[in-house]
Amino acid sequence: MKTLQFNIILIILLASTSCEKVTEAVLPASNEDIIVVEGWLNADKDFQGLRFTHPVSLNQNYNLASATITDVKAYVRINGEHLLPLHLFPDGYYRPLYGLKIKADSIYELLGTWKGSQFYAKTLIPDKPQISNIDYIVNSNDSTSHIEVNISADTNKVYGAKWVILNKDTSSQFNNIVEYQIGSQFNIVTATTTDLPLKYRSSDYNLLTYVIVSEIDPQFINYFNSKENNQISNNPFTQANGSVSWNVKGEKAIGLFIGVNESAPIKVVRP
Amino acid sequence: MKKTCAKYQKIVFRYLVLFAVAATIQSCLKNDTVTPVSIGVNNSAELLSYLESKGDYINSSLCPSLITPTDLYSMQNDVILLDIRDSSKFSDGHIKGAVNLRQFDIIPFLKKNKIKIDTNIVIVSTNGQSASFCTAGLRLLGYQKVYALKYGMASWNSYFSDEWLKAIKTRIEYYADFWAPPKPPFKSLPSVVYSNSNLSLENKLLDRVTNILSENFTDDVAINYNTTYYYLSDGNVITSWNSYFKICYGNDSLYFNQSVIGYKTPGHITGVYYYQSGPVYELRSDQKLQSLPINNSILIYSKDGHLSAELTMYLKILGYDIRSLLFGGSYLFYYVYGPQKAFSSGSINNFPYEK
Numbered sequence: 001m002k003t004l005q006f007n008i009i010l011i012i013l014l015a016s017t018s019c020e021k022v023t024e025a026v027l028p029a030s031n032e033d034i035i036v037v038e039g040w041l042n043a044d045k046d047f048q049g050l051r052f053t054h055p056v057s058l059n060q061n062y063n064l065a066s067a068t069i070t071d072v073k074a075y076v077r078i079n080g081e082h083l084l085p086l087h088l089f090p091d092g093y094y095r096p097l098y099g100l101k102i103k104a105d106s107i108y109e110l111l112g113t114w115k116g117s118q119f120y121a122k123t124l125i126p127d128k129p130q131i132s133n134i135d136y137i138v139n140s141n142d143s144t145s146h147i148e149v150n151i152s153a154d155t156n157k158v159y160g161a162k163w164v165i166l167n168k169d170t171s172s173q174f175n176n177i178v179e180y181q182i183g184s185q186f187n188i189v190t191a192t193t194t195d196l197p198l199k200y201r202s203s204d205y206n207l208l209t210y211v212i213v214s215e216i217d218p219q220f221i222n223y224f225n226s227k228e229n230n231q232i233s234n235n236p237f238t239q240a241n242g243s244v245s246w247n248v249k250g251e252k253a254i255g256l257f258i259g260v261n262e263s264a265p266i267k268v269v270r271p
Numbered sequence: 272m273k274k275t276c277a278k279y280q281k282i283v284f285r286y287l288v289l290f291a292v293a294a295t296i297q298s299c300l301k302n303d304t305v306t307p308v309s310i311g312v313n314n315s316a317e318l319l320s321y322l323e324s325k326g327d328y329i330n331s332s333l334c335p336s337l338i339t340p341t342d343l344y345s346m347q348n349d350v351i352l353l354d355i356r357d358s359s360k361f362s363d364g365h366i367k368g369a370v371n372l373r374q375f376d377i378i379p380f381l382k383k384n385k386i387k388i389d390t391n392i393v394i395v396s397t398n399g400q401s402a403s404f405c406t407a408g409l410r411l412l413g414y415q416k417v418y419a420l421k422y423g424m425a426s427w428n429s430y431f432s433d434e435w436l437k438a439i440k441t442r443i444e445y446y447a448d449f450w451a452p453p454k455p456p457f458k459s460l461p462s463v464v465y466s467n468s469n470l471s472l473e474n475k476l477l478d479r480v481t482n483i484l485s486e487n488f489t490d491d492v493a494i495n496y497n498t499t500y501y502y503l504s505d506g507n508v509i510t511s512w513n514s515y516f517k518i519c520y521g522n523d524s525l526y527f528n529q530s531v532i533g534y535k536t537p538g539h540i541t542g543v544y545y546y547q548s549g550p551v552y553e554l555r556s557d558q559k560l561q562s563l564p565i566n567n568s569i570l571i572y573s574k575d576g577h578l579s580a581e582l583t584m585y586l587k588i589l590g591y592d593i594r595s596l597l598f599g600g601s602y603l604f605y606y607v608y609g610p611q612k613a614f615s616s617g618s619i620n621n622f623p624y625e626k
Contacts (some may be wrong), residue, residue, distance in 0.1 A: 118310045
């Protein structure tokens with residue numbers, strides 16, 4: 001009986017370790033074997049295209065031309081049927097030959113092959129965010145200021161906000177990404193921008209301060225939170241695998257392929 | 272004491288088994304993130320992508336690639352002239368310098384003679400449409416200066432124009448249909464089969480074109496005309512085209528009846544789908560290509576059969592079951608379409624030919 005028990009445990013443990021071995025075996029040997037996908041699909045806008053690059057270490061300068069992978073075969077599929085081949089353009093982006101307008105409420109898939117291995121991602125393009133209130137917040141000792149936006153949240157979307165100085169500057173990143181919270185009053189969630197740079201806090205910019213609110217595919221929050229916890233970098237694509245949660249799946253692929261719907265710039269009332 | 276010990280042993284064993292199972296599942300789930308994914312793209316998608324990357328000839332202003340008899344006559348010594356009619360027709364009369372070969376011999380001929388891709392090549396058939404079919408094949412393979420003789424031998428000399436003249440006089444159809452049915456929902460692209468799936472994309476395309484050129488595409492209708500017949504490029508003569516997915520490929524003046532605003536345009540038979548040619552190019556990948564059926568035969572017509580013949584080659588490469596309606600709108604609607612829009616006695620030249 002004891003021998004039988006021992007054998008059963010041994011088999012199960014062996015099975016367990018064999019799975020671990022597969023994981024190690026299929027991981028790319030070096031950065032050169034990994035493809036990094038970067039793609040934002042902005043609703044109601046012309047599709048800028050996808051970047052397929054080698055990862056670049058954080059201490060290296062990011063050079064798109066040298067990092068671009070030129071031999072990717074990829075397609076975008078819309079709503080399960082409409083297949084559009086992607087082609088590499090001189091600006092380093094892959095996009096359909098005749099361009100593409102991204103439509104809200106549609107599902108976009110990325111289907112690709114590179115070096116004989118396939119990668120895949122899927123995203124839903126959200127609707128326009130429903131904004132209920134905007135506040136300009138100055139902290140108690142008047143050292144920083146930011147914008148807070150209240151949004152009527154959908155259960156399966158996430159939200160972020162960026163400050164805009166009209167015709168001059170826009171925040172490069174979200175301060176936080178928020179999602180629907182069970183029990184929240186009227187499904188309201190609050191997104192905040194990063195702090196406004198000091199130079200824009202003067203009254204000269206009072207009439208030029210705007211905010212853009214983004215409704216984003218919920219897969220983005222996993223990426224955002226894991227990135228925040230693991231790396232500090234303005235460019236999320238200048239890094240290797242790490243522990244960041246990507247939505248592009250594949251043996252040799254990492255990256256983001258994410259649908260977003262941005263509001264028009266909304267004027268912020270500053271005191 | 273022993274009993275208690277055995278009892279604890281059993282409990283510990285159960286927990287160990289549970290732990291091991293959980294560890295197995297967890298380790299395998301982790302593996303999901305690096306498991307190769309299957310993207311399930313049909314074979315024809317890679318051909319579509321390849322053809323687009325080479326300039327998407329078929330959806331460009333270069334198509335249809337035609338040469339007039341006058342232009343051919345002026346540059347006769349500077350072209351490779353391929354006459355693809357059968358040998359009896361060739362013997363009965365041909366343009367000086369023409370090489371007689373069948374459709375499926377064109378590519379071996381070009382390869383054997385190491386013809387460069389920028390060489391002027393003119394393909395000649397009886398009524399022009401088979402030549403356009405072959406021209407599309409060569410253009411898609413990268414031959415940059417391939418042309419079909421417009422209206423074929425029929426326009427070279429009146430001796431050969433019998434079939435075209437009959438085609439435009441024997442049938443009058445006039446359909447005052449102002450409405451275009453909405454195109455069907457999108458389907459996946461068709462699958463294609465290669466003789467060798469390990470070929471490069473360039474050679475896969477060569478394989479497809481070679482195989483398609485060995486199929487029968489004919490613009491010969493050397494039988495007695497009957498106004499109740501439709502003449503198809505696969506050699507079939509039918510009395511009803513209801514079983515086909517019918518496409519008019521052209522512009523508004525070929526599809527819509529505009530008599531109310533003073534134009535003599537033909538309209539279309541109810542049930543015919545309208546796919547606009549240039550500058551809209553509704554058979555492009557970003558337009559309505561995938562609304563074409565993959566489980567139904569397609570019948571396409573254009574103004575005079577040249578453009579539809581080129582489209583037939585292209586769509587066959589992508590795996591569609593398609594044939595062209597010979598003489599196109601010129602055959603269906605000549606009476607209202609008017610001689611200024613299609614082949615007429617004015618299209619016929621009297622250039623010399625050899626026997």
